[in-house]
Structures are given as structure tokens and as C-alpha cells.
Amino acid sequence: MSGELSRRDFLGRSGALVVSFGAAVIGERLMLAQGRGGGTPRSQIDAKQVDSWIGVGADGRVTAYSGKCELGQGIHTTQVQLIAEELAIPVDRVTLVMCDTSISPDQGTTSGSQSHPANFNHENLGLACATAREALVGLAADRLGVPADQLTVSNGVITATSDASKKVTYGELVGGKKLSLALNPNAKRKDPRSWTVLGTSVPRVDLPALVTAQFQFVHNVRVPGMVHGAVVRPPEVGATLVSVDEHTVSGLPGFIKVVVKKNFVGVVCEKPWQAIQAAGKLKPTWAPGTGITPQREFYEALRKQPSRDTRVVDSGDVDAALSRAATVMKATYHHPYQMHGSVGSSCAVADVQADRATIWSPTQSAYPTRSGVAALLGLPADRVRVVFTRGSGCYGLNGADTVSYDAALLSQGAGRPVRVQLSRKDEMAWENYGQAYVIDQRVGLDRDGNIVAWDHESWSATLGNRPGYETPGNVVTGMLAGFQPAAFNPRVPAPPPSGRFDNGSNAAPSYVAGCIGSACGGTGTVQSERVITHTARSPFFTGPLRSPNRLQNTFAHESFMDEIAARVKADPVEYRLRHMRDPRLIDVVKAAAKAANWTARLSPRASDGAIANGRGFACVLYEGDNGYCAMVADVDVDKTASPDGMKNQIEGGALHGMSRALGEQVTWDDRMVTSVDWRTYRSLTMGAEMPVVESVLINRPDGEAMGAAETAITLTAAAIGNAVFDATGARLREVPFTPERVKAALETASR
Incomplete structure (x- = not known):
């Protein structure tokens, strides 16, 4: 690529990403x-x-x-x-x-x-x-x-x-x-x-069909005799059904049936609009839930919940090393619940007969969905066929499985093939959100500014899972239909780590040695290390969202690493390299710095006018063994991505990460989620908000294949936050970086 990266005016302005990939991670394009x-x-x-x-x-x-x-990733x-x-x-x-x-x-x-x-x-x-x-x-x-x-x-x-x-x-x-x-x-x-x-x-010859609206998605599936269904969800978390008066809708045009199973309620009609109207007119009586912790109190309450604790790595000497350290630094980072926010709401078609069923579903888990639907319907798994049919992209667990269960129950109840497409509100209020996190970090430094101890402790919350695991109750519809989610069993204290080092969804930073016994599986040099995670029960259903948990952990690690480098007056890139021992990660960091024309210097830089310019750096070995990536983000603060398919994944991931860093967060009151449309859930829009992203690929044809789709998104929030600090001296420790939070950080930095 050219020596000088192109630029474009925007908060994120431009970035350089570098990824090291195995031989088989190639470009992608062909008609489905x-x-x-x-x-x-x-x-x-x-x-x-x-x-x-x-x-x-x-x-x-x-x-x-x-x-x-094929989910759109190629x-x-x-x-x-x-x-x-x-x-x-x-x-x-x-x-x-x-x-x-x-x-x-x-x-x-x-x-x-x-x-x-x-x-x-x-x-x-x-x-x-x-x-x-x-x-x-x-x-x-x-x-x-x-x-x-x-x-x-x-x-x-x-x-x-x-x-x-x-x-x-x-x-x-x-x-x-x-x-x-x-x-x-x-x-x-x-x-x-x-x-x-x-x-x-x-x-990819499927692209013309996609951009001209000729591609056949699951939304386009038509089955002989097919009718349409709509669901009626509870009005608040934990509400239970008391009664349903079918007479309020039985006389409507096209009405076929109201289907009720425990707390699951749905309506089946001849046409889609008829089903939507009937669902709106049906007024079930619900007993209220017990309430949920209001959003403003959530992070502190999360620390106090019963939890299942895991000790990812523990050298046993962290407290002693911290007590001997010349300097101890600490910081706390917050990351909200975020949703997949698929532009097209989830859809599925089910044809359930007395002894068999076929489901056309956009699920990412065809066989597990088959198992879950079979249990839901009371059929043997080998009598259920799931046909993956592409739907809205989500990279995780949106409403695809939930709507597949919805369609199955409505088809079984009506005795007809049924198509269900969720409303925008039902999609956003009941999908499986990416987990919220609170992360405490502490490090001890020697007199030369080197890290001699790292202590990480995090709190998160989970509920549910992908289909097919343990119980149909792990999916929203399964729970409403009377199946319980998998049992939550607190575990305190966490048992000592054993076996092979696993970085715990990047809970262990890239700078620790990852030693369990005499075997060290981490990528860093810090041998006094302790990483403990606390997982509580979530009030909302949660699930994998692109770079699940890895993004939250890496935001905290890479932001903190930048804070440490600034404290000891070291260049952020050089300081990272000083604490690494993995050759591939070192190569990726150096390549990203070279591609971005990184010049060694201290952060934050001095402002020279009305617009402050900053550059932020972040890097990761995803999951400890599944893809290397480093990122440079250029940010302007005003007063007022080789083979084409892989670049698409990396650069698309960076843009998705930017949207999550700058605006996305689930909101709720003491009863229910309130971010139920695009006015209340802020996502990056196409056009002027899109930054320029340039990627550099390092081909290692003799290495094992690794993933690419989730590496770049993992780094984006940290890289942008570090760039804002470089430009202004204001440190952002809570995602998303809303204008209000940026303003508050600027005011704090100016004191």
C-alpha cells in the first residue's frame, strides 16, 4: 500500500488495521x-x-x-x-x-x-x-x-x-x-x-442479486398452504399470563387461531397484515413481574449479585508483587448491553405435521436448532429438518432462533405451515444482547516503568444460550412456553486454574505470561498475574454478539495499557512491544505501526489549533489462538482493510466496532427494555458517518488457518478511546463514547 494513508473528515477519520492470517483465510465471492x-x-x-x-x-x-x-461473511x-x-x-x-x-x-x-x-x-x-x-x-x-x-x-x-x-x-x-x-x-x-x-x-456473484433486491432470503420463502403468524410478548420482564380473550380477535378478517402455551401467545391469520392487526388487538391479561434493577444502578448492583467465579490464571504472588511495586495504577471500565440490531427483523417458516416438521430458518446452528425445536414440539430429533436459509446478518445470536421456535409453535397449533416475521419492537426488546461488563484493572510497575504484576477482575451477567444446549428454555420462546433456562449455579470462590492455559475470552491480557504450573501459554512477559471473572444471572437474555466478551475485555486491557504508557512517559507502541513475547503478534504490531506511519512519541500530544488530532493504538491475539490483529485509529476532535473477502471482514468489523463504541447501548427502566427502535438505539449510519479504513494483511501460508471476522471489531473501541486521549488528554472508560461522556471527560481532563 502507499506510504501515506488517505484521510477523511469524521470523528474516526481513518485507521490502519493489520492482521496475520493462516494460509486458508482467503478472499471470498461466489453465487450461493x-x-x-x-x-x-x-x-x-x-x-x-x-x-x-x-x-x-x-x-x-x-x-x-x-x-x-453463509451469513454474509463470504x-x-x-x-x-x-x-x-x-x-x-x-x-x-x-x-x-x-x-x-x-x-x-x-x-x-x-x-x-x-x-x-x-x-x-x-x-x-x-x-x-x-x-x-x-x-x-x-x-x-x-x-x-x-x-x-x-x-x-x-x-x-x-x-x-x-x-x-x-x-x-x-x-x-x-x-x-x-x-x-x-x-x-x-x-x-x-x-x-x-x-x-x-x-x-x-x-462474489451473489452481490448483484443482493444490491438489486433479487436475492432470495428466508423472508421470501413460500410454502403451499402457508399462513402468517405474529407473537404477543409479555409487557415486562417476568410477567406471567393470566388469561386470553380470543373473542376480541376471532371476528377479524383472515383470523385462524390464537395459540397459547404457558406464557407464549401468538395469532395466526391468512395474511401478514391481518396477523399484525390481530396481535395488536389481542389484549391478554398479565400478572406483573417482580421488577428489574434500573439502568442507573445496574453496574454497582452487578458486583453484588451471586456469581459463578472463574480463576483464569493466578500466579499466587500478585498481592505481594503489588505491595513491592514502585507504582500501582488502577482503573475501572464499563461496557453496556448491546444488541445485534439487524436491519431486517428476524423471520422463519415452519411446517409442522403430526409426526414431522420442517423449519426454514436463518439460524447459525442448524443441528442444535433441530434438537431444540424437537424438544419444544415433542418430536424425535430425526423427525425434524432444519433448512438454513439466509436472513438478516447479525454475527451472533439475534432473533433468528427465537423466531424459528415461534413459527414452530404457531404451525403446530394451527395445523398449517406458518411464516413469522418479528416486529421491530419484538426483535429489539427480546433478542439476545451482548453482555454488559464492569472490569477492574490494577498493575504494579517497577522503577523503570515496566509492568511487574497485573490484576484483572470482571463482572458480567448472562441468561440463555444458543438452541439445542441443555434445554429449549435457553431460547426466549422456549422459556415463555414453559421450559426453564439452564440452571444457574453460583461458584464462590473460584477454583484454581488447571490444565492448559485458556485466556478466558481475552480476560487475560496479551501482556501476561499465562503460566499454569510450569507451562506458560500467554503472549506476554508479565509473570505475576491474576485474572478472575464473576458471571451473574442477567435480567435479559444474552448471547454471542460479534467478538463476545473478547471486545469488552480488550477494550479494558488496551485502554489501560495506553494509560500505563502515558503514565511512564513511553510511546504506546514501543511499550506494548516491551511486554510481548509472541513473534506473530509482534510482527502484526510493527506492521500496523509502519502502515500508519506511526512516529514514536508520548501521549497525549499538544494541541495546535481549533481541532485536536490524536492517534490511538490497540492489538490482540483473539482468544489467545485464533487471529492476530492490530489497529491504529486517527481521531479529530473539533470544538463544536489482501484478498478482497478477508479485507471486507476486517474492515466491516472495524465499522461495526465503531458503531458500538460511539453510540450503541440497550436502555431500560425498572420494568422493560426501552430501546425498541432506531430512535432509541443509536447505530452508525451509512454516508457521512463512515470513516476510511485501510487494512494490511500479512500472509503466512505455512500457518494454520485462523479466523478474521472478529479480530478487528475487538480493538475498535480501545483504539478510538486511546486516540481521543492522545488528542485531548481525556480518558474514556465507559462505552459508548456519547457526546455527554466525551464532554464530561474533557471537563475532567481540563481541571
Whole structure:
């Protein structure tokens, strides 16, 4: 890239991101291949068999099956590239079916930036293709009478190197027949240095359909005999149903039925607007809940709740090291509940019959959703089919699973296929929010300003989970229908850490050694370390939101690291490097600084006019083993992202992180959530609010594949907050950075 980064006027102005990625994290683009129903059900899906992953037709085309879902992040294309590369065929000869429980292998949930590692590194799709290629070459050797090591494969044709007339196609060898092969863990994968498809940016031909409104989302699913449903949620948290008077809506046009199960209430009508009107006119009688802690008191109350405590790492000498330290610094950081805020509200279609059910769902968890819906309906899991059908993007756990349960209950109650699309209010008031956090940090410094002890303690709250885990009550609709959420069992005190070091969703900062016994698995140099987390019961349903918990922890770590560097009068980048020992993270930090033309200096810088300019730095090894990223944010304070698909993920993550840093927070009173529309929940808008983001990629083709989607968003709040401090000397310790909070911080800094 050019030496000078381009700039654009805005609070965030411009940024540089650097990510280090394994060979298989590539660009992405290709038309989605899965049809509405996803194909013909296969009687047995054994993930250890090649036939469960791929099939070769008589024409040489390959149909492949994956349990990882395309959510807009582009993994459909990268998986097609993987298949084409390993089988040596063009990408246009690959049809990929994703996340249909009747024909796709069970790969759990599409989350945590694990789709690439799952199919590139492990015994899944990539290995199945490599196994098939070697077997096909063996079959060709027998047919052509040529040793296998004297054959080459290109475009699905196997040819003798000594005689080009001796050749045979995949289709001629096995077209339409099963391969009947077990995955061979020793099958030789393609050398990254010989890649011709992977490592390139394949155009995403789905984009024209997306931007011209021709793409078929779950909202467009139509089933013969389908009718429409709408839900009626309780008016406050904890309210219970007393009665429903069906006569208030039974005479309305198109009315079919009111469906009630415990505290779940819904209406089914012939048309969507009829269902919406009926839901609005139906006035159930509710007994009030017990109330919830008002928002203004929440953070302090969170510290006092019964909690399940975890000791991520504890060297046992932190208190002693702090008492000996030349200087002790401490700070507290706050992060609110935030929502996914999908622009299109969640939608699903269910066709529930007496002995079977089919659900068209935008879930990220096809098989777990199948298990949850089966329990909800009282059916065996093998009688429920979930067909993933793309919906609104969310990168986590919005209303996709909840609305799938809604549609299933309404279809079962009405005896008809039912489509449900949530209202804006029901989507935003009842989705699974990203967790709120309070984080206390303390460090001890020696006389040279080096960190000799780090103490981290956090409080958060959770309720619910993805579908299929433990109980249907982990999903909002399941709880309303009478299933209890998973039991919450406090654990105090936290047991000592054991086994292999796990950074606890980045609760352990990048600067600690992560030592458990004699084994140190962290990326830093600080060996006096203590990281304790307290998890309480949340008043609201919570769930993964892009970079779940990692973002909150990293905001605190990287903000605090900047505060420490300023205190000891050190350059923020140099100070970070001083406390790192992971070579890849060091390389990423240096590359980001170089790309942003970082000049070593102290922070905050002196203002030279009406507009104060600042630069902030942040870095992370996501989850301790799943993606390196560093970020530089340039901020102006006025008086009044390689292969294209990976850059899209990184830069999109940075923009999403900026929205969450600057405006997003769930609000509530003592009864219910009050941020239920776009006026009351502030998100970054398109156009003038969008900053320029530039990314630099460091390709490491010999490394394992790692995720990219959640690395950049993890850093954004800290980088922006550090840049504001650099520009003004005002420290922001609570997200979001609203104008009121920025003003208060500026006033505090000026005293």
C-alpha cells in the first residue's frame, strides 16, 4: 500500500488495521448454490465418510455439503475455493449445499471465526476432498495402466505425464456412484505454494442479486398452504399470563387461531397484515413481574449479585508483587448491553405435521436448532429438518432462533405451515444482547516503568444460550412456553486454574505470561498475574454478539495499557512491544505501526489549533489462538482493510466496532427494555458517518488457518478511546463514547 494513508473528515477519520492470517483465510465471492429445500435427504450422514461431504456427477461436477452457514461473511466462496483447489477443478463446477440437517454433516454452530479452521485444518471438508483426489488418482492409475506418481490432475481430468492421450475424467471414473471411502487423515493436502484457486479473490456473484433486491432470503420463502403468524410478548420482564380473550380477535378478517402455551401467545391469520392487526388487538391479561434493577444502578448492583467465579490464571504472588511495586495504577471500565440490531427483523417458516416438521430458518446452528425445536414440539430429533436459509446478518445470536421456535409453535397449533416475521419492537426488546461488563484493572510497575504484576477482575451477567444446549428454555420462546433456562449455579470462590492455559475470552491480557504450573501459554512477559471473572444471572437474555466478551475485555486491557504508557512517559507502541513475547503478534504490531506511519512519541500530544488530532493504538491475539490483529485509529476532535473477502471482514468489523463504541447501548427502566427502535438505539449510519479504513494483511501460508471476522471489531473501541486521549488528554472508560461522556471527560481532563 502507499506510504501515506488517505484521510477523511469524521470523528474516526481513518485507521490502519493489520492482521496475520493462516494460509486458508482467503478472499471470498461466489453465487450461493443452495436451493430452497436443500436437496434430497440422505439416509445416513457419517462425517468420517467422504460421501457425506462430496459427490461426483457423471458430468464431472462436484456437489459438496457443509455444516457451516453463509451469513454474509463470504465463507460459501472460500469453501468452494477449498473444494476446487483440493480436487483441481474450476470453481464453476462446484455446487455447495450448506446447513441442511437432512443432507449436510453436523458441524455445530457457525460462530467464533471457526468456519475456516474447521474445514481447512481439521478432518472435515478439506480432508474429504484430498482423500477423494488421491483415491480418484488411484482409480485412474488402474484404468490407464500408469503409476499414480506419473499422473497429473487439472480441471477434473487425470492425465499421464508421459502420454497426454492417456487421460480420464472424474465423471468417467465414478460419475454418479458413491466413493465409499473413509476420510484418510494421511491424505496429502495441496501445498500452499502451489495454490491456484485459494489465495485469490473469486468474485462474489451473489452481490448483484443482493444490491438489486433479487436475492432470495428466508423472508421470501413460500410454502403451499402457508399462513402468517405474529407473537404477543409479555409487557415486562417476568410477567406471567393470566388469561386470553380470543373473542376480541376471532371476528377479524383472515383470523385462524390464537395459540397459547404457558406464557407464549401468538395469532395466526391468512395474511401478514391481518396477523399484525390481530396481535395488536389481542389484549391478554398479565400478572406483573417482580421488577428489574434500573439502568442507573445496574453496574454497582452487578458486583453484588451471586456469581459463578472463574480463576483464569493466578500466579499466587500478585498481592505481594503489588505491595513491592514502585507504582500501582488502577482503573475501572464499563461496557453496556448491546444488541445485534439487524436491519431486517428476524423471520422463519415452519411446517409442522403430526409426526414431522420442517423449519426454514436463518439460524447459525442448524443441528442444535433441530434438537431444540424437537424438544419444544415433542418430536424425535430425526423427525425434524432444519433448512438454513439466509436472513438478516447479525454475527451472533439475534432473533433468528427465537423466531424459528415461534413459527414452530404457531404451525403446530394451527395445523398449517406458518411464516413469522418479528416486529421491530419484538426483535429489539427480546433478542439476545451482548453482555454488559464492569472490569477492574490494577498493575504494579517497577522503577523503570515496566509492568511487574497485573490484576484483572470482571463482572458480567448472562441468561440463555444458543438452541439445542441443555434445554429449549435457553431460547426466549422456549422459556415463555414453559421450559426453564439452564440452571444457574453460583461458584464462590473460584477454583484454581488447571490444565492448559485458556485466556478466558481475552480476560487475560496479551501482556501476561499465562503460566499454569510450569507451562506458560500467554503472549506476554508479565509473570505475576491474576485474572478472575464473576458471571451473574442477567435480567435479559444474552448471547454471542460479534467478538463476545473478547471486545469488552480488550477494550479494558488496551485502554489501560495506553494509560500505563502515558503514565511512564513511553510511546504506546514501543511499550506494548516491551511486554510481548509472541513473534506473530509482534510482527502484526510493527506492521500496523509502519502502515500508519506511526512516529514514536508520548501521549497525549499538544494541541495546535481549533481541532485536536490524536492517534490511538490497540492489538490482540483473539482468544489467545485464533487471529492476530492490530489497529491504529486517527481521531479529530473539533470544538463544536489482501484478498478482497478477508479485507471486507476486517474492515466491516472495524465499522461495526465503531458503531458500538460511539453510540450503541440497550436502555431500560425498572420494568422493560426501552430501546425498541432506531430512535432509541443509536447505530452508525451509512454516508457521512463512515470513516476510511485501510487494512494490511500479512500472509503466512505455512500457518494454520485462523479466523478474521472478529479480530478487528475487538480493538475498535480501545483504539478510538486511546486516540481521543492522545488528542485531548481525556480518558474514556465507559462505552459508548456519547457526546455527554466525551464532554464530561474533557471537563475532567481540563481541571
